[in-house]
Amino acid sequence: MLFKGINNKLRPQSLDLHQFLSVPFYFLSTSLTFFAFFPNLSQQNMIVCVAVVGHQNNPLYLQSFTGSDDALKLHHIVHCSLDVIDERVNNPKRSASTLNETFLGLLYPTENYKVYGYLTNTKVKFIMVTTDLDVKDADVRSFFRKFHAAYVDAVCNPFHVPGKKITSNSFSERVGAIVRSFGPSMTL
Amino acid sequence: MGREVAESCIDGVIIEMVSAYASRFYSSKPDLAARRIEAIGFQVGHQLSERYTMERPRFADHLEAIKFICKDFWSELFKKQIDNLKTNHRGTFVLQDNHFRWLTRISLDPAAVANNDATSESESGADMTSMLLYFPCGIIRGALNNLGISCAVSADMTNLPACSFVIRIKA
Secondary structure, eight states: OHHHHHHHOOSGGGSOHHHHHHHHHHHHHHHHHHHHHOGGGSOSSOEEEEEEEOTTSOEEEEEEOSOGGGHHHHHHHHHHHHHHHHHHHHSOOTTSOSSOOOOOOOOOTTTOOEEEEEEOTTSOEEEEEEOOSOOOHHHHHHHHHHHHHHHHHHHTOTTOOTTSOOOOHHHHHHHHHHHHTOSTTOOO | OOOOOOHHHHHHHHHHHHHIIIIIISTTOHHHHHHHHHHHHHHHHHHHHHHHTTTSOOOOSHHHHHHHIIIIIHHHHHSSOOSEEEEOSSSEEEEEETTOGGGTTOOOOHHHHHOSSOHHHHHHHHHHHHHHHHHHHHHHHHHHHHTTOOEEEEEEOSSTTOEEEEEEEOO
16 A cells, blocks of 8 residues: 555655655565575575684674674574584694684584684684584685774774774774685685 | 884884883873883783794693793794793793893983083983883783793893893792
8 A cells, every 4th residue: 555655646745755665664674574485596505604812702893794683592502603613622633723613613503504613723723603504614614804903903093992892893894705705716 | 924124124123112101101100101111011021922822832830831932932032042041940030131122223312421510311211211111011021921931021121132031939
């Protein structure tokens, strides 16, 4: 009924204000429900969230790349994966490399998440959660390398207080660009 | 992101920072000035150690971390390595640099040194040099702290272009 009203009016001044504002919301709600019911239409290699955790397991940065209503669930996933990292670090397997710990962490029982971890020399942990079935090891390693470079640049900011959360906008943008370019086409 | 700065700028900034803290900000409280300079060095060392440990495997024990400081960290900062490393295997390390880069520009006024009457001037020369050395002590402490080793660092300058840093690891 709203649509008929809009189409019949050629001049925008003739619309009521609330009708005018509700048109884009109407479109937005339909598109959101569309994506919610068909999640496979999204990109194949999709990173759901990345997190940086300090050496006392304090969260320094958490960024999710899906809809905002599952932020709490992502926090929980990241928190659980910290335990797995601690286990790996305290029982060192002499055959494994000591720096790049890319592991298939928690395969979350209901929803097919893969959690990868990376531990720097300064005991800072990077966590990456992805909903992907087939991720190559090299892709994840190069993702973490770029992410480490962005993290180092953010920490070297003289206004950043070590131990507090990272609040730099340029860091968020760089992380967003790295996440968007994650996929089988990465050559670095 | 590799922008470069002339080395004389670094020398100038450090000398001016030390003299600002020692003679302008906290001129009546030299130990407070020393603590502030060391705290600045701490944060700088913290951030530098993040950057310079990026591509390397983790250190297995304290000795490897100290060796990293002596070799890679020092050569990134001062383009040379530490000349001599001594340890007593009980948590104390002495790092000796025979030609410390930031001290090469320091000249103690020879007239004041030779003159026994003006003891205050020669003392202030030595004090100013020791103020200058708090900054690299802070850098070493910040770098080791970021690698998980908490320690206390002090400097010792008996003959001038050479100086040694004593690291005491807190058990």
